[in-house]
Amino acid sequence: MTALKAEADGLSMRTIGSPSLVRSLFRLGPVERLQVMVFPMIHGAAGEGPVLAELPVLDLSLVGTSVIDDRLVLLDHRVCGE
Template identity: 60%
Template sequence: MRELMVDLFSTLDGYGGGGPQSAPYWGYDGPELQKWVADQLAVEHVTLMGATTYRAMSEVVEQGDDPSFARMAELPKIVFSRTLTPPLTWANTTLVSESVETAVPALKALDDGLPMRTMGSFSLARSLFRLNLVDRLRVMVFPTLHGTSGEEPVFTDLPDVTLNLIDSTVLDGRLVLLDYRIGERLT
């Protein structure tokens, strides 16, 4: 069975967007973070995302020249949406209009060995958690607080679950990557 990992980038107070720092990675880019991103892209996997993330990322990739964009185009991507219509412009992207509740268990059951990872897509991540489909959670914590200006709270409306820490890593002397295996569901 395929593993499903939710990857989230978060401020220390749990926001995934907004705030006073609008630069990529909230202005905390660095060589170790870039190496981590490249290492993650080097691993064969299927990326899951929702329509909002697809729209944003496909536009960024189309207009940008980051070296990672070519690799992102090569990887298989699945977009869950009832509003997007084919053809999708980002290479190797499959549009799925059936419910996450139906589609993801079928995708997890495929025996091709490719793990699945989310990209952004907080509402998709929440759905996957509510449906008890997540095997691992990785949170990259950025050293900033967004308090009253934060947008997109990352952990809102998640079910109560225990997390078993697999690993923790400090990148660039300031970012903390927490890697958890999902434990028991408490609610």
């Protein structure tokens, strides 16, 4: 993870729609930012379990919010120092 970040030369690395990849990235290396998009849909019993349940304990600071298409909300968090 550290080598990939060094190769990115300051560019953001992102993943979209893969909870298992996100969990692996949090376990492997220093994640500095977490963006969560909230969709207004309830899956009930048919839905998957909590997506962030297996992540390590993190102290997050909300640094921004955006409303997209009058229904989606993007929450932008920074991981606070240890």
